[in-house]
Amino acid sequence: xxxxxxxxxxxxxxxxxxxxxxxxxxxxxxxxxxxxxxxxxxxxxxxxxxxxxxxxxxxxxxxxxxxxxxxxxxxxxxxxxxxxxxxxxxxxxxxxxxxxxxxxxxxxxxxxxxxxxxxxxxxxxxxxxxxxxxxxxxxxxxxxxxxxxxxxxxxxxxxxxxxxxxxxxxxxxxxxxxxxxxxxxxxxxxxxxxxxxxxxx
Amino acid sequence: xxxxxxxxxxxxxxxxxxxxxxxxxxxxxxxxxxxxxxxxxxxxxxxxxxxxxxxxxxxxxxxxxxxxxxxxxxxxxxxxxxxxxxxxxxxxxxxxxxxxxxxxxxxxxxxxxxxxxxxxxxxxxxxxxxxxxxxxxxxxxxxxxxxxxxxxxxxxxxxxxxxxxxxxxxxxxxxxxxxxxxxxxxxxxxxxxxxxxxxxxxxxx
Numbered sequence: 001x002x003x004x005x006x007x008x009x010x011x012x013x014x015x016x017x018x019x020x021x022x023x024x025x026x027x028x029x030x031x032x033x034x035x036x037x038x039x040x041x042x043x044x045x046x047x048x049x050x051x052x053x054x055x056x057x058x059x060x061x062x063x064x065x066x067x068x069x070x071x072x073x074x075x076x077x078x079x080x081x082x083x084x085x086x087x088x089x090x091x092x093x094x095x096x097x098x099x100x101x102x103x104x105x106x107x108x109x110x111x112x113x114x115x116x117x118x119x120x121x122x123x124x125x126x127x128x129x130x131x132x133x134x135x136x137x138x139x140x141x142x143x144x145x146x147x148x149x150x151x152x153x154x155x156x157x158x159x160x161x162x163x164x165x166x167x168x169x170x171x172x173x174x175x176x177x178x179x180x181x182x183x184x185x186x187x188x189x190x191x192x193x194x195x196x197x198x199x200x201x
Numbered sequence: 202x203x204x205x206x207x208x209x210x211x212x213x214x215x216x217x218x219x220x221x222x223x224x225x226x227x228x229x230x231x232x233x234x235x236x237x238x239x240x241x242x243x244x245x246x247x248x249x250x251x252x253x254x255x256x257x258x259x260x261x262x263x264x265x266x267x268x269x270x271x272x273x274x275x276x277x278x279x280x281x282x283x284x285x286x287x288x289x290x291x292x293x294x295x296x297x298x299x300x301x302x303x304x305x306x307x308x309x310x311x312x313x314x315x316x317x318x319x320x321x322x323x324x325x326x327x328x329x330x331x332x333x334x335x336x337x338x339x340x341x342x343x344x345x346x347x348x349x350x351x352x353x354x355x356x357x358x359x360x361x362x363x364x365x366x367x368x369x370x371x372x373x374x375x376x377x378x379x380x381x382x383x384x385x386x387x388x389x390x391x392x393x394x395x396x397x398x399x400x401x402x403x404x405x406x
Protein backbone atom coordinates (compact mmCIF):
# COMPACT_ATOMS: atom_id res chain seq x y z
CA UNK A 1 0.00 0.00 0.00
CA UNK A 2 1.36 3.44 -0.84
CA UNK A 3 1.88 5.89 1.98
CA UNK A 4 -0.98 8.31 2.50
CA UNK A 5 -2.38 10.79 4.98
CA UNK A 6 -5.53 10.28 7.02
CA UNK A 7 -7.98 13.19 7.30
CA UNK A 8 -10.27 12.21 10.16
CA UNK A 9 -13.88 13.39 10.20
CA UNK A 10 -14.34 14.48 13.81
CA UNK A 11 -17.65 15.70 15.22
CA UNK A 12 -17.33 18.33 17.94
CA UNK A 13 -13.53 18.35 17.99
CA UNK A 14 -11.98 19.70 21.20
CA UNK A 15 -11.41 23.46 20.80
CA UNK A 16 -10.56 24.43 24.38
CA UNK A 17 -8.11 23.30 27.05
CA UNK A 18 -9.71 20.73 29.33
CA UNK A 19 -8.89 18.19 32.03
CA UNK A 20 -11.39 15.74 30.50
CA UNK A 21 -10.17 12.43 29.06
CA UNK A 22 -10.11 13.37 25.41
CA UNK A 23 -8.59 11.10 22.77
CA UNK A 24 -6.14 11.44 19.88
CA UNK A 25 -6.22 10.16 16.31
CA UNK A 26 -3.32 9.96 13.85
CA UNK A 27 -2.89 11.60 10.42
CA UNK A 28 -0.54 8.84 9.23
CA UNK A 29 -1.10 5.09 9.28
CA UNK A 30 0.13 3.39 12.48
CA UNK A 31 1.47 -0.15 12.15
CA UNK A 32 -1.21 -2.80 12.59
CA UNK A 33 -1.11 -4.56 15.95
CA UNK A 34 -0.78 -7.91 14.18
CA UNK A 35 2.27 -6.75 12.25
CA UNK A 36 4.37 -5.82 15.29
CA UNK A 37 7.65 -7.75 15.49
CA UNK A 38 9.83 -8.42 18.52
CA UNK A 39 11.89 -5.31 17.69
CA UNK A 40 8.71 -3.21 17.68
CA UNK A 41 7.63 -4.62 21.04
CA UNK A 42 11.01 -3.68 22.52
CA UNK A 43 10.53 -0.17 21.11
CA UNK A 44 7.11 0.10 22.74
CA UNK A 45 8.72 -0.67 26.17
CA UNK A 46 5.34 -1.76 27.60
CA UNK A 47 3.21 -4.33 25.74
CA UNK A 48 0.05 -2.39 26.65
CA UNK A 49 1.23 0.51 24.46
CA UNK A 50 0.52 -1.64 21.39
CA UNK A 51 -3.13 -0.62 21.89
CA UNK A 52 -2.31 3.05 21.29
CA UNK A 53 -2.33 4.32 17.67
CA UNK A 54 0.08 7.09 18.74
CA UNK A 55 2.72 4.61 19.90
CA UNK A 56 2.04 2.25 16.97
CA UNK A 57 2.79 5.17 14.66
CA UNK A 58 5.97 6.19 16.52
CA UNK A 59 7.17 2.57 16.67
CA UNK A 60 7.96 2.84 12.96
CA UNK A 61 11.29 4.06 14.40
CA UNK A 62 11.55 1.66 17.36
CA UNK A 63 15.01 2.62 18.64
CA UNK A 64 14.08 6.29 18.99
CA UNK A 65 10.72 5.47 20.57
CA UNK A 66 12.36 3.18 23.14
CA UNK A 67 14.87 5.82 24.25
CA UNK A 68 12.22 8.56 24.19
CA UNK A 69 9.83 6.51 26.35
CA UNK A 70 12.52 5.71 28.91
CA UNK A 71 13.58 9.37 29.04
CA UNK A 72 9.95 10.38 29.59
CA UNK A 73 9.38 7.85 32.39
CA UNK A 74 12.47 8.84 34.32
CA UNK A 75 11.82 12.58 34.06
CA UNK A 76 8.27 12.23 35.41
CA UNK A 77 8.17 9.09 37.56
CA UNK A 78 11.55 9.06 39.30
CA UNK A 79 10.43 11.07 42.32
CA UNK A 80 12.40 9.50 45.15
CA UNK A 81 14.35 12.75 45.28
CA UNK A 82 13.87 16.15 43.69
CA UNK A 83 10.74 17.97 42.59
CA UNK A 84 7.36 16.45 43.59
CA UNK A 85 5.50 14.76 40.74
CA UNK A 86 2.73 17.39 40.84
CA UNK A 87 5.16 20.16 39.95
CA UNK A 88 6.82 18.19 37.18
CA UNK A 89 3.34 17.77 35.72
CA UNK A 90 2.77 21.50 36.22
CA UNK A 91 5.86 22.22 34.11
CA UNK A 92 4.55 19.82 31.44
CA UNK A 93 1.13 21.49 31.51
CA UNK A 94 2.61 24.99 31.27
CA UNK A 95 4.77 24.03 28.27
CA UNK A 96 1.77 22.39 26.59
CA UNK A 97 -0.47 25.39 27.33
CA UNK A 98 2.13 27.70 25.84
CA UNK A 99 2.72 25.61 22.71
CA UNK A 100 -1.03 25.06 22.33
CA UNK A 101 -1.20 21.26 22.62
CA UNK A 102 -4.76 20.66 23.81
CA UNK A 103 -4.24 16.90 24.04
CA UNK A 104 -0.96 16.98 26.00
CA UNK A 105 -2.33 19.65 28.33
CA UNK A 106 -5.41 17.50 29.06
CA UNK A 107 -3.36 14.48 30.16
CA UNK A 108 -0.80 16.36 32.22
CA UNK A 109 -3.20 18.83 33.81
CA UNK A 110 -5.15 15.81 35.09
CA UNK A 111 -1.93 14.42 36.58
CA UNK A 112 -1.04 17.82 38.05
CA UNK A 113 -4.49 18.09 39.65
CA UNK A 114 -4.42 14.54 40.96
CA UNK A 115 -0.99 14.83 42.57
CA UNK A 116 -1.37 18.40 43.88
CA UNK A 117 -5.05 18.30 44.88
CA UNK A 118 -5.21 21.82 43.41
CA UNK A 119 -7.56 21.11 40.52
CA UNK A 120 -9.03 24.64 40.55
CA UNK A 121 -5.62 26.25 40.18
CA UNK A 122 -4.70 23.86 37.38
CA UNK A 123 -7.99 24.70 35.65
CA UNK A 124 -7.18 28.39 36.04
CA UNK A 125 -3.90 27.81 34.18
CA UNK A 126 -5.83 26.10 31.36
CA UNK A 127 -8.61 28.72 31.23
CA UNK A 128 -6.67 31.94 31.75
CA UNK A 129 -3.29 30.97 30.34
CA UNK A 130 0.28 31.05 31.55
CA UNK A 131 0.11 34.60 33.00
CA UNK A 132 -2.48 33.66 35.62
CA UNK A 133 -1.66 33.92 39.35
CA UNK A 134 -1.23 30.54 41.06
CA UNK A 135 0.86 31.65 44.03
CA UNK A 136 4.57 32.45 43.83
CA UNK A 137 6.02 28.91 43.82
CA UNK A 138 3.77 27.73 40.98
CA UNK A 139 4.10 31.06 39.18
CA UNK A 140 7.88 30.64 39.19
CA UNK A 141 7.63 27.10 37.78
CA UNK A 142 5.15 28.17 35.09
CA UNK A 143 7.22 31.22 34.08
CA UNK A 144 10.41 29.15 33.82
CA UNK A 145 8.65 26.47 31.75
CA UNK A 146 7.16 29.06 29.40
CA UNK A 147 10.52 30.85 28.96
CA UNK A 148 12.17 27.53 28.12
CA UNK A 149 9.36 26.76 25.65
CA UNK A 150 9.83 30.00 23.68
CA UNK A 151 11.87 29.74 20.47
CA UNK A 152 14.56 30.94 20.88
CA UNK A 153 14.35 30.09 24.61
CA UNK A 154 14.20 33.15 26.88
CA UNK A 155 15.06 31.20 30.04
CA UNK A 156 17.66 33.18 32.00
CA UNK A 157 19.39 33.69 35.32
CA UNK A 158 16.33 35.59 36.56
CA UNK A 159 14.23 32.41 36.21
CA UNK A 160 16.79 30.39 38.16
CA UNK A 161 16.90 33.04 40.90
CA UNK A 162 13.12 33.14 41.12
CA UNK A 163 12.87 29.34 41.41
CA UNK A 164 15.57 29.36 44.03
CA UNK A 165 13.80 32.14 45.98
CA UNK A 166 10.62 30.04 45.80
CA UNK A 167 12.47 27.26 47.65
CA UNK A 168 13.66 24.98 44.85
CA UNK A 169 17.16 23.53 45.16
CA UNK A 170 19.41 22.78 42.19
CA UNK A 171 18.10 19.26 41.62
CA UNK A 172 14.51 20.54 41.71
CA UNK A 173 15.33 23.33 39.25
CA UNK A 174 16.93 20.71 36.97
CA UNK A 175 13.67 18.72 37.24
CA UNK A 176 11.66 21.78 36.11
CA UNK A 177 14.03 22.20 33.16
CA UNK A 178 13.69 18.54 32.15
CA UNK A 179 9.89 18.50 32.55
CA UNK A 180 9.38 21.59 30.40
CA UNK A 181 12.04 20.56 27.87
CA UNK A 182 10.54 17.11 27.47
CA UNK A 183 7.17 18.59 26.56
CA UNK A 184 8.84 20.52 23.79
CA UNK A 185 9.54 17.07 22.39
CA UNK A 186 6.10 15.55 23.12
CA UNK A 187 4.03 18.58 22.03
CA UNK A 188 5.68 18.61 18.62
CA UNK A 189 4.85 14.96 17.97
CA UNK A 190 1.29 15.14 19.27
CA UNK A 191 0.46 18.36 17.42
CA UNK A 192 2.00 17.40 14.09
CA UNK A 193 1.13 13.71 13.66
CA UNK A 194 -2.56 13.79 14.58
CA UNK A 195 -5.25 15.64 16.50
CA UNK A 196 -7.46 15.39 19.58
CA UNK A 197 -10.84 13.69 19.57
CA UNK A 198 -13.72 14.38 21.99
CA UNK A 199 -14.06 12.58 25.32
CA UNK A 200 -16.16 9.44 25.15
CA UNK A 201 -19.46 10.27 26.82
CA UNK B 202 26.52 -0.59 25.33
CA UNK B 203 29.90 0.94 24.71
CA UNK B 204 30.42 3.96 22.54
CA UNK B 205 33.14 6.48 21.92
CA UNK B 206 30.59 9.29 21.64
CA UNK B 207 30.82 11.67 24.63
CA UNK B 208 27.65 12.68 26.48
CA UNK B 209 26.34 15.41 24.19
CA UNK B 210 24.33 17.32 26.79
CA UNK B 211 27.29 17.45 29.21
CA UNK B 212 29.57 18.48 26.36
CA UNK B 213 27.37 21.31 25.08
CA UNK B 214 26.13 22.51 28.49
CA UNK B 215 29.73 22.68 29.77
CA UNK B 216 29.11 20.20 32.60
CA UNK B 217 32.49 19.05 33.93
CA UNK B 218 33.09 15.74 35.75
CA UNK B 219 32.82 16.25 39.50
CA UNK B 220 31.01 19.59 39.20
CA UNK B 221 27.79 20.32 41.03
CA UNK B 222 25.71 19.81 37.88
CA UNK B 223 27.54 16.55 37.18
CA UNK B 224 26.38 15.35 40.61
CA UNK B 225 22.84 16.46 39.82
CA UNK B 226 22.83 14.57 36.54
CA UNK B 227 24.27 11.54 38.36
CA UNK B 228 21.08 11.50 40.43
CA UNK B 229 19.12 11.03 37.20
CA UNK B 230 21.22 8.33 35.53
CA UNK B 231 18.35 6.97 33.45
CA UNK B 232 17.47 10.41 32.06
CA UNK B 233 21.11 11.03 31.23
CA UNK B 234 21.57 7.62 29.57
CA UNK B 235 18.32 7.66 27.62
CA UNK B 236 18.74 11.23 26.35
CA UNK B 237 22.11 10.11 25.00
CA UNK B 238 20.57 6.92 23.53
CA UNK B 239 17.94 9.08 21.81
CA UNK B 240 20.75 11.10 20.26
CA UNK B 241 22.56 7.93 19.16
CA UNK B 242 19.36 6.39 17.74
CA UNK B 243 18.92 9.48 15.56
CA UNK B 244 22.49 10.37 14.61
CA UNK B 245 24.34 7.03 14.82
CA UNK B 246 21.46 4.66 14.00
CA UNK B 247 21.96 0.96 13.38
CA UNK B 248 20.04 1.37 10.12
CA UNK B 249 19.41 4.63 8.31
CA UNK B 250 16.05 3.49 6.89
CA UNK B 251 14.50 6.33 4.88
CA UNK B 252 16.52 9.29 6.15
CA UNK B 253 20.21 9.63 5.24
CA UNK B 254 22.84 10.74 7.73
CA UNK B 255 23.48 13.93 5.75
CA UNK B 256 19.76 14.75 5.82
CA UNK B 257 19.72 14.16 9.59
CA UNK B 258 22.74 16.41 10.17
CA UNK B 259 21.39 19.13 7.89
CA UNK B 260 17.96 19.15 9.57
CA UNK B 261 19.45 19.17 13.09
CA UNK B 262 21.75 22.07 12.10
CA UNK B 263 18.70 23.94 10.80
CA UNK B 264 16.82 23.33 14.10
CA UNK B 265 19.79 24.65 16.11
CA UNK B 266 20.13 27.66 13.80
CA UNK B 267 16.44 28.53 14.19
CA UNK B 268 16.91 28.39 17.96
CA UNK B 269 19.91 30.75 17.58
CA UNK B 270 22.22 28.40 19.44
CA UNK B 271 25.60 28.86 17.73
CA UNK B 272 27.44 26.14 19.69
CA UNK B 273 24.78 23.53 19.00
CA UNK B 274 24.62 24.59 15.35
CA UNK B 275 28.42 24.16 15.14
CA UNK B 276 28.13 20.73 16.72
CA UNK B 277 25.60 19.45 14.20
CA UNK B 278 27.05 21.18 11.16
CA UNK B 279 30.67 20.14 11.77
CA UNK B 280 30.40 16.67 10.15
CA UNK B 281 29.06 18.39 7.02
CA UNK B 282 31.80 20.99 7.15
CA UNK B 283 34.47 18.30 7.47
CA UNK B 284 33.22 16.36 4.47
CA UNK B 285 34.48 17.59 1.13
CA UNK B 286 31.43 16.13 -0.54
CA UNK B 287 28.89 17.85 1.73
CA UNK B 288 30.60 21.13 2.59
CA UNK B 289 28.50 23.04 0.03
CA UNK B 290 25.45 22.37 2.23
CA UNK B 291 26.75 24.55 5.06
CA UNK B 292 26.46 27.84 3.17
CA UNK B 293 23.03 26.89 1.84
CA UNK B 294 21.87 26.06 5.36
CA UNK B 295 23.26 29.29 6.77
CA UNK B 296 21.46 31.33 4.11
CA UNK B 297 18.18 29.49 4.75
CA UNK B 298 18.53 29.89 8.53
CA UNK B 299 19.07 33.61 8.02
CA UNK B 300 15.87 33.85 6.00
CA UNK B 301 13.85 31.65 8.35
CA UNK B 302 14.26 33.51 11.66
CA UNK B 303 11.15 33.99 13.79
CA UNK B 304 9.99 34.05 17.40
CA UNK B 305 7.65 31.28 18.57
CA UNK B 306 5.40 29.72 19.52
CA UNK B 307 2.72 31.22 17.26
CA UNK B 308 -0.06 29.84 15.10
CA UNK B 309 -3.80 29.26 15.03
CA UNK B 310 -6.01 27.21 17.28
CA UNK B 311 -8.97 25.23 15.94
CA UNK B 312 -11.80 27.78 15.53
CA UNK B 313 -13.47 28.38 18.89
CA UNK B 314 -12.86 30.08 22.23
CA UNK B 315 -9.07 29.94 21.81
CA UNK B 316 -9.17 31.83 18.51
CA UNK B 317 -8.56 35.08 20.41
CA UNK B 318 -5.12 33.65 21.24
CA UNK B 319 -4.24 33.09 17.57
CA UNK B 320 -0.89 34.71 16.83
CA UNK B 321 0.46 35.30 13.37
CA UNK B 322 4.02 34.78 12.23
CA UNK B 323 5.99 33.97 9.11
CA UNK B 324 5.29 30.90 6.97
CA UNK B 325 8.71 29.92 5.69
CA UNK B 326 9.39 28.68 2.19
CA UNK B 327 12.85 27.61 1.02
CA UNK B 328 14.35 30.10 -1.47
CA UNK B 329 14.44 29.11 -5.15
CA UNK B 330 18.22 28.87 -5.05
CA UNK B 331 18.01 26.78 -1.87
CA UNK B 332 15.45 24.45 -3.42
CA UNK B 333 17.62 23.94 -6.51
CA UNK B 334 20.61 23.11 -4.34
CA UNK B 335 18.88 20.97 -1.73
CA UNK B 336 16.38 19.13 -3.89
CA UNK B 337 12.67 18.66 -3.19
CA UNK B 338 13.02 16.16 -0.36
CA UNK B 339 15.36 18.14 1.88
CA UNK B 340 13.67 21.45 1.00
CA UNK B 341 10.30 20.03 2.08
CA UNK B 342 11.91 18.78 5.30
CA UNK B 343 13.26 22.26 6.14
CA UNK B 344 9.84 23.82 5.56
CA UNK B 345 8.22 21.24 7.84
CA UNK B 346 10.99 21.74 10.41
CA UNK B 347 10.25 25.48 10.54
CA UNK B 348 6.59 24.67 11.21
CA UNK B 349 7.55 22.25 14.00
CA UNK B 350 10.01 24.63 15.58
CA UNK B 351 8.00 27.88 15.55
CA UNK B 352 4.32 27.32 14.89
CA UNK B 353 3.48 23.76 15.84
CA UNK B 354 -0.21 24.44 16.29
CA UNK B 355 -0.52 25.17 12.55
CA UNK B 356 0.36 21.52 11.82
CA UNK B 357 -2.11 19.70 9.56
CA UNK B 358 -2.54 16.57 7.44
CA UNK B 359 -1.83 18.87 4.48
CA UNK B 360 1.66 19.56 5.82
CA UNK B 361 2.31 15.81 5.95
CA UNK B 362 0.95 15.44 2.40
CA UNK B 363 3.56 17.99 1.26
CA UNK B 364 6.26 15.72 2.71
CA UNK B 365 4.81 12.63 0.99
CA UNK B 366 4.65 14.58 -2.30
CA UNK B 367 8.33 15.46 -1.92
CA UNK B 368 9.33 11.81 -1.58
CA UNK B 369 9.10 11.20 2.17
CA UNK B 370 7.68 7.87 3.39
CA UNK B 371 5.56 7.41 6.50
CA UNK B 372 8.54 5.82 8.28
CA UNK B 373 10.74 8.72 7.17
CA UNK B 374 8.24 11.31 8.46
CA UNK B 375 8.18 9.60 11.86
CA UNK B 376 11.99 9.76 12.05
CA UNK B 377 12.02 13.38 10.82
CA UNK B 378 9.40 14.39 13.42
CA UNK B 379 11.31 12.64 16.20
CA UNK B 380 14.56 14.26 15.11
CA UNK B 381 13.23 17.83 15.11
CA UNK B 382 11.35 17.27 18.37
CA UNK B 383 14.31 15.59 20.07
CA UNK B 384 16.68 18.41 19.12
CA UNK B 385 14.08 20.93 20.41
CA UNK B 386 14.23 19.02 23.74
CA UNK B 387 18.00 18.67 23.75
CA UNK B 388 18.53 22.40 23.06
CA UNK B 389 16.32 23.31 26.03
CA UNK B 390 18.06 20.91 28.41
CA UNK B 391 21.44 22.25 27.29
CA UNK B 392 20.32 25.88 27.61
CA UNK B 393 18.69 25.30 31.00
CA UNK B 394 21.39 23.13 32.57
CA UNK B 395 24.13 25.33 31.08
CA UNK B 396 22.73 28.37 32.92
CA UNK B 397 22.21 26.34 36.09
CA UNK B 398 25.82 25.12 35.92
CA UNK B 399 27.09 28.68 35.49
CA UNK B 400 24.98 29.89 38.40
CA UNK B 401 26.28 27.04 40.61
CA UNK B 402 29.88 27.94 39.70
CA UNK B 403 29.23 31.58 40.67
CA UNK B 404 27.69 30.51 43.98
CA UNK B 405 30.74 28.36 44.76
CA UNK B 406 33.27 31.03 43.81
